[in-house]
Every structure is written in C-alpha cells, then in structure tokens.
Amino acid sequence: MKEKVTNVTIKMLANQLGLSISTVSKAISDSHEISAATKQRVNDLVEKLNYKPNPYASSLRTRNSKTIGVVLPEVADSFFAQAINGIESVAEEKGYHVLIYLSHESFEREEQIIKDFESGRVDGVLISVAKETEQHKHIDTLLEKKIPLVFFDRVIDEVATTKIITDDYEAAFTATEHLIKQGYKQVLFLSFSQILSISCKRLEGYKKALYDNTIKFSSGNVLRFSNDAKKDYSNLLRKLTSLKKGIGVLASVEKLALPVYQACEELQLPIPQDVGLISFSNLDSAAFLHPPLTTITQPAFEMGKAAAALLLKALERKNFELTDEEIVIPSVMIVRKSTL
Amino acid sequence: MKEKVTNVTIKMLANQLGLSISTVSKAISDSHEISAATKQRVNDLVEKLNYKPNPYASSLRTRNSKTIGVVLPEVADSFFAQAINGIESVAEEKGYHVLIYLSHESFEREEQIIKDFESGRVDGVLISVAKETEQHKHIDTLLEKKIPLVFFDRVIDEVATTKIITDDYEAAFTATEHLIKQGYKQVLFLSFSQILSISCKRLEGYKKALYDNTIKFSSGNVLRFSNDAKKDYSNLLRKLTSLKKGIGVLASVEKLALPVYQACEELQLPIPQDVGLISFSNLDSAAFLHPPLTTITQPAFEMGKAAAALLLKALERKNFELTDEEIVIPSVMIVRKSTL
DNA sequence: GTTCTGTACGAAACCGGTTTCGTAAATAAA
DNA sequence: TTTATTTACGAAACCGGTTTCGTACAGAAC
Numbered sequence: 214m215k216e217k218v219t220n221v222t223i224k225m226l227a228n229q230l231g232l233s234i235s236t237v238s239k240a241i242s243d244s245h246e247i248s249a250a251t252k253q254r255v256n257d258l259v260e261k262l263n264y265k266p267n268p269y270a271s272s273l274r275t276r277n278s279k280t281i282g283v284v285l286p287e288v289a290d291s292f293f294a295q296a297i298n299g300i301e302s303v304a305e306e307k308g309y310h311v312l313i314y315l316s317h318e319s320f321e322r323e324e325q326i327i328k329d330f331e332s333g334r335v336d337g338v339l340i341s342v343a344k345e346t347e348q349h350k351h352i353d354t355l356l357e358k359k360i361p362l363v364f365f366d367r368v369i370d371e372v373a374t375t376k377i378i379t380d381d382y383e384a385a386f387t388a389t390e391h392l393i394k395q396g397y398k399q400v401l402f403l404s405f406s407q408i409l410s411i412s413c414k415r416l417e418g419y420k421k422a423l424y425d426n427t428i429k430f431s432s433g434n435v436l437r438f439s440n441d442a443k444k445d446y447s448n449l450l451r452k453l454t455s456l457k458k459g460i461g462v463l464a465s466v467e468k469l470a471l472p473v474y475q476a477c478e479e480l481q482l483p484i485p486q487d488v489g490l491i492s493f494s495n496l497d498s499a500a501f502l503h504p505p506l507t508t509i510t511q512p513a514f515e516m517g518k519a520a521a522a523l524l525l526k527a528l529e530r531k532n533f534e535l536t537d538e539e540i541v542i543p544s545v546m547i548v549r550k551s552t553l
Numbered sequence: 554m555k556e557k558v559t560n561v562t563i564k565m566l567a568n569q570l571g572l573s574i575s576t577v578s579k580a581i582s583d584s585h586e587i588s589a590a591t592k593q594r595v596n597d598l599v600e601k602l603n604y605k606p607n608p609y610a611s612s613l614r615t616r617n618s619k620t621i622g623v624v625l626p627e628v629a630d631s632f633f634a635q636a637i638n639g640i641e642s643v644a645e646e647k648g649y650h651v652l653i654y655l656s657h658e659s660f661e662r663e664e665q666i667i668k669d670f671e672s673g674r675v676d677g678v679l680i681s682v683a684k685e686t687e688q689h690k691h692i693d694t695l696l697e698k699k700i701p702l703v704f705f706d707r708v709i710d711e712v713a714t715t716k717i718i719t720d721d722y723e724a725a726f727t728a729t730e731h732l733i734k735q736g737y738k739q740v741l742f743l744s745f746s747q748i749l750s751i752s753c754k755r756l757e758g759y760k761k762a763l764y765d766n767t768i769k770f771s772s773g774n775v776l777r778f779s780n781d782a783k784k785d786y787s788n789l790l791r792k793l794t795s796l797k798k799g800i801g802v803l804a805s806v807e808k809l810a811l812p813v814y815q816a817c818e819e820l821q822l823p824i825p826q827d828v829g830l831i832s833f834s835n836l837d838s839a840a841f842l843h844p845p846l847t848t849i850t851q852p853a854f855e856m857g858k859a860a861a862a863l864l865l866k867a868l869e870r871k872n873f874e875l876t877d878e879e880i881v882i883p884s885v886m887i888v889r890k891s892t893l
Numbered sequence: 894g895t896t897c898t899g900t901a902c903g904a905a906a907c908c909g910g911t912t913t914c915g916t917a918a919a920t921a922a923a
Numbered sequence: 924t925t926t927a928t929t930t931a932c933g934a935a936a937c938c939g940g941t942t943t944c945g946t947a948c949a950g951a952a953c
Contacts, residue, residue: 217616217698217699217700218697218698218699220671220672220673220698220909222908222909222910223909223910223911224909224910232932232933233932233933233934234909234910234911234933234934235911235912235913235932235933235934235935236931236932236933238910238911238912239911239912239931239932242911245930246930246931246932247931247932248930248931248932251931251932263671265668265669265671265672265673266672266909266910267613267672267673267908267909267910268672268673268674268910269609269612269613269618269673269674269908269909269910270613270908270909270910270911270938271909271910271911272609272910272938273607273609273610273613273908273909273910273911273937273938273939273940274909274910274911274912274937274938275910275911275912275938276557276938278609280652287638288628288634288637288638288641289631289634289635289638289837291629294628294629294630294634295629297628297653298627298628298629298655301628301653301654301655305654305655310652310674311652311653311654312620312650312651312652312653313637313641313651313652313653314641314645314651315638315641315645328605329605331560331603331605332560332605332606332607332608333560333605333607333608333609334608334609334650357558358557358558358560359557359558471837471838471840471841474841475840475841496838497629497811498811498836498838498842500811500815501811501814501815501842501843502838502841502842502843503841503842503843503844503845504843505843560939562938562939562940563939563940563941564939564940572902572903573902573903573904574903574904574939574940574941575902575903575904575905575941575942575943576901576902576903578940578941578942579901579902579941579942582941585900586900586901586902587900587901587902588900588901588902591901591902606939606940607938607939607940608940609938609939609940610908610938610939610940610941611939611940611941612908612940613907613908613909613910613938613939613940613941614907614908614939614940614941614942615908615940615941615942616908
C-alpha cells in the first residue's frame, strides 16, 4: 500500500516505440541527430504517458542539479523575505530550484550547511552570513571546489567573490546626520553584531556623522544586542533612562526597532519628542507605526534578484566568472514622524 | 579553469583501502556485515579525504531524496515566514532538505510546480494553495503517485489527506462578535478570495456572529480584494465613505489591514472611534501600530511544524499513512486599541 | 573428520538518465 | 562507378552510489 508508484522511464518509452534508449534521450533533448518524424513520435508518447525524466538520474550524469542553495540567518525579517522573493523570481525564470537553509544566526549551523554543499547537492550558493560568522574557511573550501557563491547583504569582505550589498556606510551616515539635524543631542547606535561587515560599516558611518558634526563618539552610546532579548531590553531601558531627553536612536537592523517603541512606551518617553528613532527596516507597516517609523529601506528584492542573476550567469556561461567585487545597490531613507 | 573539481568518490576510497566498493559502502552505513576494524579504516579515510557521498547517486538508487517541497503563495507575509521557520526546524532535525516554491497566488504556477514533483524530485510536499486554486486534479495526480502531501492553512477540503488548519470559523466568529460588542453597528468583511476554504469559513463565522446578534447580513458589506491593489483601495475608500461612523472592519488576511489604516488616515476616520479594525495577522509590529492592532494571531510556527512533522512521519514510518483529517490548532485573539 | 553456521567481504546488477562512438544506409562529390 | 559525407540511429560506457547474492574461511556442532 505504501510502495511508490513506478514512474515511467525512458526505457519504457524506448520499448514501446521500438527505439533505443539513446535515441529517445536525444529526441527529447531535440538533438539534431534525430529525424523530425522520430522526434514527433517520441514527444507524442511522452505526452501520452506523462513522462517526467528523473532529475536525479540526470543530475548524476551531467554533474549539475539545476539547484541553488540559499543560506539565510532567518526568514522572519522583511529584508530576507523580500530577498527570497527576488531570488525565487530569477530562479523560477531560469528553471532552477531553490533549497533553503536557515542558520538561525549560528556559525556552527552555517558551517554544517555549507559543508553539506561540498557533496554537489547544489550548483551554486547564495548566502547572507550569520551574525556570529567571522571565520570563512568553510566558504573558502566550497569555492576551492569551484562551487560558485555570491554573498548578499551580510558579506565577508575577505572572501574573493561577488558581493551584493547596499551602501551601509553612507546610509548610516545619512541616518545619523538626519537625527543630529533634527536636534537630537546624543545618538545611540543599536548594534546587533560586532563581527559582521555590514554592522561595522554602519557603525563607521555613524561615527563619521558624529565626527562631522563635532560630536564626540562614546562607546557607551553603542548598545550591543545579544541573543538574550530580555537582557537586551533591560539594557535598553537602563540606557534610555540614564540619558537626558533628546536622544536619537539608530537601529542598525529591523528587529531592534520594535523594542525601542516598547521601551519608550514603558518609560513614557514620547517619540519623536524625547526620543528620535530611525531604523534599517523593510517593514511595510513602518508607515503605520505609532508614530510612523523613519527608515533606511534596503532594496531587498533587487539585491536578491541581482545576487541570483549573477550566480546563474556564472553557472550558465562558461566564460563568466564571479570576480571579487562589490555591487552596491543604494538604500533610501524614508523620513517619517519618528524623527520629528 | 571552470571545470568542476572532481570530488572524492567511494571508488577512490575503495582503491586506496584495497577494499571493494560494496564493502566501503556498507562500512559507511555501519552495516553489521563489516568488521569493526574495517569500519575504522574506512571512516578514517573518509575523514582524511573529506569524502561526501553524492546525494543524487544515492537518491537514484534508493528512490528517495530526503527532500521535501514546500509550496507557498508568497513569502512576504508573517504567517508564511513563521510557517517556514516551523517547517525548517523539523526538516533540519530529521536531516531533510527543503525546496521552496512560490505560486504567487497563481493557479497555473502552482500547477506547474506540483507537476514537476511527479518527477520524483521530492519525497513529500507541504502546500498552502494559491487564492485562485479551486481545482485539485494536479494534487490528486500527485497523491496517486503515492507522494505524500499535507496541507497547511490554505487547504482543499475535497482532497483526502491531512490538513493542518486553524479554527477559522470560530476565530472569525469571535472577531466579529468582539467588534459588535464594542459597539460597531456595521461590520465589514474584507475578503481576499471567494474560493479558498479558509476564506469561506471565515466568512461563515462572520455571518454567524451577525446572525447571533440579529444583524442582517448584507453582501455589500463583504469587500472583495482582487490583485489590483489600487482598485481595491479605491473600493475601500468608497465603502468607508458611504457608511455611517461606527464601522467595524474584519480583515480576513494580514495584507488587508494596512490599507485600512491608510484609508482611515486619508478619510480622517479615527480608529477606533469611527472605525474598529481587527485583522488576521501575525505581524510582530501589530502592537506598535497607530493605534495598536487587534489581531487574530494564527499559530504559524506550530502549524508549519505540525505539518512538517506529520509529513516526515509519513515518509519515515512505513506503517503510517496520512489520513483524511483536519488537525486544528486554535488562533488567539489579541485585543488592542484598534477596537476600542 | 564432516557438516553446519556465522562472519566478512567482493562481484556484479541496478537506479535512470546522458554521452560517446560506431555503423548502415542514403546522398553527394569525384 | 567509386569514394566521401551526411543522416539517423543503436550499443555500451558512464555518473556514483546501494543492494543482492555468492563465497572463502573460521569456529561450532555432531
């Protein structure tokens, strides 16, 4: 009762047609070796029997699977959700399949996933690394095996392949300067990783804006978020309490914005009067938050699309290799009420 | 320069060890036929050469791929994002791989995806159908091929397999009654499909609540959302304008909630005073919207997890079949300021 | 000593395609 | 007419594993 239904194979086609297996195979792939008449007969039977070639048999012989692996830290983040959309749209168009893996921000998990790819399960890889990831041996090993990989958003600078990023430094600079111009005397930077390239760049942009506005950088104004949401939240409360009013807050990643709303509510610090908030975020609901959230919105869909397009180009074109370069797609700041 | 690096194969292991291929294969799978000493030698070399068995060769012979297919209408919806998380968590644990496909709410696309699965690419399928889907021949055909499939959330009642759903009828009933109890004289139902089982059930729950409260049902109060966001929005504007104040709105799906915020803002109809809003939604930001959104929150993660767990059980246990039943995981209503 | 049983392994078929290479017949070139 | 090509197809190797089946040998049973 549970045994699989035997699928129709190319052998069955060949037998029914009185042709050889190789002839059928060639007919299906529209080889010039096969006459039009024979192709017609073959295709008719393919249609009639609803023949679906076994993809794994084909993959085994041809050494490619028409499958790409996508490694994400998580999926419950609008950025990644939109990025998947972009990736899927080009994969679909080119007839590729997408295997999805979540690292849950864990380096070990990411390492396991990447190591599995050495098996040849995927033709290429798109990755946005975990917040913990600082080494890149796992990725180097994969590249040595000539499995193309492109980074998007969360990249590792030291790895020599193509990276699709946004203008993190500039965006953070703009955001910080915006807060300063709006009159916030101090600016907090909510950091979610001290390791990630994007975090570092955003922090640098923040620092530069402070510098340009002759505000002294204080490491105490950089709040590091860990995995412990409770502790992070109480740190945030403490920090906000300790400061005078007129605090600007730059959340360097989407998930850090909502805790600020919550904390301000709890502490009765009205946004934007006492606290100005701007966040890197792709939330559709940003415009309807209370108050509407000023955001740095990343071109998530486009980044996913660009990354996938490049990867597939590298897979399809034998004379195209992924060079060590950064492709920057700019973010846009959308000013709303949370910053006056 | 582009040719793939030849991976180490089981044959290379066998040669280096002076053993036969079959012995090595059995050693790796820890067969009782092989002596402990030999297993040790084999595993040592596996480690040393970083041998990764080709998954497609293995799939070909064993006729299973340790891969499941997940078909979603979209991914930029908190429900599906969380569901993926649930699915991935159990797939990961059981060593399964997950292929993701988006139907983008198109029946044709969904059909293509499902048809591809007839090739044997996946061992089993999880699906939440497109809003357009009313036929189910594509799914029947798959089931005839003995490829297990479980529905989650957006199910097709007529297909005889397991369905993981939430209590749509009751939740909509509760939501509607809540609006009525809060004093809204009329209740609008924002519908996003006339076909989907969940939509119908939610509509039924809505009707029942009206009936129980002796409010006459009017089909004019059911607003159908199409794919044309602009047209939908202007319909919504028109409807809200035409009604007296004190309108309750039940958004039967997450994406319909934000347009209501926008329309109320545009029409200067304060929520919750003039318009009460409740929505099926899993948005984390619901609590921080302006005003905070009362939601029916579905157990998305749990539903994904349950669906995946059941599917994998059907795949692993030969004496377990997916019966034609519904497993209901209840939603919870979280009352916030958008409904007084 | 003979038969039986169990252990440890190897040869080969097999999964279902793709690809190489060989060849008979038809056609073109000389 | 003979030779060179082209057309259309088939046999078989191949991809890299898994699985079946056969067997040599050691020790146990009789």
